[in-house]
Amino acid sequence: MPYVLLALAIAAEVCATSCLKLTDGYTRLWPTVAVAAGYVLSFVLLGRALTRIPVSVAYAVWSGAGTAAVVAIGALAFGETPGRSQWAGIALVVVGVVVINVRGAP
Secondary structure, X not given: XXXXXXXXXXXXXXXXXXXXXXXXXXXXXXXXXXXXXXXXXXXXXXXXXXXXXXXXXXXXHHXXXXXXXXXXXXXXXXXXXXXXXXXXXXXXXXHHHHHHHHHOOO
């Protein structure tokens, strides 16, 4: 169950971050509400997941998966095609998350 909560926290954070562009500098009400609600929900779910998952592992997965997903959404939904160096950066993030998970909590 904690990993389901973590996955939901990641989904909420990705949705909130993706909606940031739609707020038009926080001048549009409903996208702004979606951003605030998404971040609050994400942190609540992440906090609940941390009752059973070490913070080092949970945060690495949450931030790494969120970053990779937002890059993909930016490319697909907003036409923000990443260059080679950006893809390399995402690959490094993924490798870092894997290393943290293999190593485990201290």
